[in-house]
Amino acid sequence: MKNKRILITGAGGFIGSHLAEEAVRRGAEVTALLHYNAARDLANLADADPDLTAGMRIVFGDVNDPEFVLSLVEGQEIVLHLAALIAIPYSYTAPRSYVRTNIEGTLNVLEAARRVGVERVVHTSTSEVYGTAQYVPIDEVHPLQGQSPYSASKIGADKVAESYYRSFDVPVVTVRPFNTYGPRQSARAFIPTVIGQALRGGEIKLGATSPVRDLTFVADTAAGFLAAATTPGLEGGTYNLGVGSGQSVGEVAEMILRLMGSSARIVTDIQRLRPEKSEVGRLVSDNRRFFAASGWAPAIKLEEGLARTIDFFRRNPNRRDADTYVV
Numbered sequence: 001m002k003n004k005r006i007l008i009t010g011a012g013g014f015i016g017s018h019l020a021e022e023a024v025r026r027g028a029e030v031t032a033l034l035h036y037n038a039a040r041d042l043a044n045l046a047d048a049d050p051d052l053t054a055g056m057r058i059v060f061g062d063v064n065d066p067e068f069v070l071s072l073v074e075g076q077e078i079v080l081h082l083a084a085l086i087a088i089p090y091s092y093t094a095p096r097s098y099v100r101t102n103i104e105g106t107l108n109v110l111e112a113a114r115r116v117g118v119e120r121v122v123h124t125s126t127s128e129v130y131g132t133a134q135y136v137p138i139d140e141v142h143p144l145q146g147q148s149p150y151s152a153s154k155i156g157a158d159k160v161a162e163s164y165y166r167s168f169d170v171p172v173v174t175v176r177p178f179n180t181y182g183p184r185q186s187a188r189a190f191i192p193t194v195i196g197q198a199l200r201g202g203e204i205k206l207g208a209t210s211p212v213r214d215l216t217f218v219a220d221t222a223a224g225f226l227a228a229a230t231t232p233g234l235e236g237g238t239y240n241l242g243v244g245s246g247q248s249v250g251e252v253a254e255m256i257l258r259l260m261g262s263s264a265r266i267v268t269d270i271q272r273l274r275p276e277k278s279e280v281g282r283l284v285s286d287n288r289r290f291f292a293a294s295g296w297a298p299a300i301k302l303e304e305g306l307a308r309t310i311d312f313f314r315r316n317p318n319r320r321d322a323d324t325y326v327v
Contacts (some may be wrong), residue, residue, distance in 0.1 A: 001226060002027035007072060009033045009063055009109065010124075011056075012043030012083030014185045015177070019080060019222040024055045026226065032210045033072060033083065036060040044184045044244030052177050053161045066112070073112035079121045081109045084157075087188050088150045092275070095149035102153035103160060110164040110172065118171070120222070120235070122228045123161040125176040126154050127214070127283045136246075137286035140176070140238050147278050158238070160194035165236040168295050173234045177226060178285045180307060184217030184314035190213075191306070195313045198262045208270030211248030214242040217305035220298035223292065224290070231294040234243070241284025243298050256306055 006023055010016040012033030020032045034043060040060060045053055061068050063083045073079060085091070085101045106123065113121045130138050131145025145151030181191045190206060197204045226239040228234060247255075253266055265289040273279075291297050300308075 003127045004078055005031075005076050006080060006083065006229070007031045007033065007076040007080045008080045010084060012045055014044055014182075015180055015218060015221055015225075016082045017044035017048050018182070018218045019225050020045065021052045021055060021082040021221070022226060024052045025035075026171050026294040029057075030055070030072075031037060031057045031059060031072065031076065033059050033061055035062075035083070036062055043049060047184050049258075051135040063108055064100060065219075066108040070115060073109070073118065076116070077119045078111060079113055079118055080225055080229060081106065081121060082124045083119070084124065084154070086150065088148050089188070091148055091150035091153070092278075095153075095160045098149050098153040098218050099156070102150075110161060110170055113172075114164060114168050114170050118319060120229055121161075121172040121320045122169060122225055123157070123172055123174045125174050125238065126151070127178040127240070127285065128280060129176065129177055130153045130257040130283065131156060132280050133282040133284065136282055136284040137244060138240070138284060139256050139286040140240060147280055155210055161318075162236075162238075171235040173228045174238040175228050175290075176190065176238065176240050177221050177224070178214035178216055178240065178283055180216050180218050180221045181320050182309050185218070185309070190249055191252065191256065191309060192313065194256045195260070195310055197262050198257060198264055199313065200319055202264065204252060204253060204257070204264050204266045205269035206249065206266060207269065207271065209253065209266065209268070210248055210281055211280060212246040212248050213252070214244065214246045214251065215302055215305070216241060216243050216298055217300035217308070220300055224296050227290075227294040227296040233290040234293060237293070239290035239293065241285050241290065241296075242287050243302075244285055246282065247302070248286035251301075252306075255303065256310065259309055260304070260306055
């Protein structure tokens, strides 16, 4: 990564902010794209190491603007594309915006990469494209199922990326992170929700507690992205980034409460439940393909990662309002 010119779209996001930090730490010349806002809010980069953000070129813009994207990709060697709308509940309310940003925005990035001729594009997929597992662990040939407008938009983006490799030889690699967690994660995710509510006291309000998730600490996910960016011979491939084991939402919530020394009771909040046919029951990765290709493997065990996450939210108690459900 030393002296590589790297563009990271979605650098203000949860994973993107950690990825941008790690890329700078490894000596890359990072251009960090954040979604334009008049306040020039740095989003999650505001909580990043200031010594590392000082080494970034921070740009505000929108991946939905193809001319802007083209101007930004020019001069870059590697593009790490994470910009997306990701909140599943909001995709039920505004599905067209997910198609526009997640599919058309990805098209804009790929077309710019094709015109400029970059060395590598890493496109971000999601384990949600698999839907409820037909078998576990889930490998990369598992059927794709659009169980929410969000997952359908990501399936579409994945196929656009595949087509640009097959049609135009754009050197794109698709990575599918399973459920990433850690410091800075939005309270829309269940782990920060449990931590935030436990810190405030009272009941722990959750949606379904039976779904099983493969939980990867954010530092491991960031390392996986950088391995995908630099490992030779991955072009055209799709790779799972996951631990390879799963726990139910309820089990993880109980683990968090134990680590926090909390005796809070977990209750079901019906507004947090997905539509019945949209809920994804099991997501457990088969990560052997990426390990064989790159040597990447997650290093942070769940209990350690949860402890680090709890520590972050304890030190930043007002960062998120976990008691109010926000679509």
